[in-house]
Amino acid sequence: MGSELGKHDHQGRTLTASLYLVRHGAHGDLGRVLTGRGGSAGLTEIGRAQAAAVAERLAREDVRVVHTSPRLRAVETARIIADRLAVPVDVVDALDEIDFGAWSGRSFEALAQDPAWHAWNARRGTARPPGGEAMAAAVARAGRHVANIGANGGGVVCVSHCDIIRGLIADTLGLPLDNMLRFDVDTASLSILVAGEWGARVLSVNEVAGFSERVGA
Numbered sequence: 001m002g003s004e005l006g007k008h009d010h011q012g013r014t015l016t017a018s019l020y021l022v023r024h025g026a027h028g029d030l031g032r033v034l035t036g037r038g039g040s041a042g043l044t045e046i047g048r049a050q051a052a053a054v055a056e057r058l059a060r061e062d063v064r065v066v067h068t069s070p071r072l073r074a075v076e077t078a079r080i081i082a083d084r085l086a087v088p089v090d091v092v093d094a095l096d097e098i099d100f101g102a103w104s105g106r107s108f109e110a111l112a113q114d115p116a117w118h119a120w121n122a123r124r125g126t127a128r129p130p131g132g133e134a135m136a137a138a139v140a141r142a143g144r145h146v147a148n149i150g151a152n153g154g155g156v157v158c159v160s161h162c163d164i165i166r167g168l169i170a171d172t173l174g175l176p177l178d179n180m181l182r183f184d185v186d187t188a189s190l191s192i193l194v195a196g197e198w199g200a201r202v203l204s205v206n207e208v209a210g211f212s213e214r215v216g217a
Contacts, residue, residue: 017150019193020058020157021165022081025050026187027073034111035073036104037097043076050188051077053209055084057190061155063087067145068159069095077188078159085157094145095160101132125177135177139167150195165191172200 025047029035043051058081066089068078075091082089103111111117120127124135142164149156162185170180172193184206185191192203 017153017195018061018155019146019149019195020061020063020155021168021191021193022054022058022077022157022159023162023165023185023187023189024069024071024073024077024159025080030187031108033105033107034100034103035071035097036100037071038104040072042072047073047077047187048080050209051080052084054188054190055081057207057209058157059084063155063157065090066157066159067092067095067149069097069161069164071097071161074159074161078157081157081159092145092158094141095158095164097161098129098135098138098163099133100129102130103132121181123178124180135163135167135180138164139171139177142168143171146193150200168193169202169205172202 025043027035027043027047028041029039030041030044030047033039035041054077063085065087066078066082066085068074068089068091070091070093074095075089078089103117116127116130120129128134142160146158146168149158163180165185166180166183167177169183169185169191170177175182186206186208188209190207190209191205192207194201194203
């Protein structure tokens with residue numbers, strides 16, 4: 001993905017893409033349940049405040065559209081951002097949460113007793129949730145979407161989920177997915193990738209505008 005972001009137009013000019021990766025704001029299941037693609041929890045009051053804060057931060061940038069995961073918590077975050085920036089919102093399946101299979105909807109307390117959960121967190125590059133999606137496959141689908149954004153240039157906000165954003169950053173940096181848990185992506189945090197003539201670069205990771213809650217996915 002990283003080497004594909006910087007493209008050229010038909011006149012040979014470099015197209016520079018700024019990609020603003022935003023994790024959704026805090027929601028009702030946060031820190032208690034591995035919501036995954038299930039559940040219907042929307043943003044809490046804190047989550048809405050977080051989304052408004054990151055929207056103010058993004059108001060300083062040249063953004064043309066907001067792309068979002070189809071999960072409610074992401075869509076609500078995206079709409080708050082898009083309303084502030086007066087840009088459209090597109091729902092993009094490629095930015096969806098990982099399919100956690102049989103783990104979806106389980107409490108983190110229960111997962112802590114499952115050896116397979118610990119194996120997954122130690123070996124993200126090869127382990128797989130039972131009946132779910134491999135980390136590498138999730139990063140690949142999100143990466144293809146991000147690469148297509150880079151081919152068109154401009155500034156795009158992508159509202160997604162903690163591990164999807166971690167995976168995209170790790171991929172851009174050339175880090176093995178086994179190492180992707182070595183940095184945080186907090187709720188409503190902003191991480192910035194930029195692509196140009198020399199490929200993709202990470203400009204910032206986990207900028208938090210306010211109202212951060214450092215708790216689970």
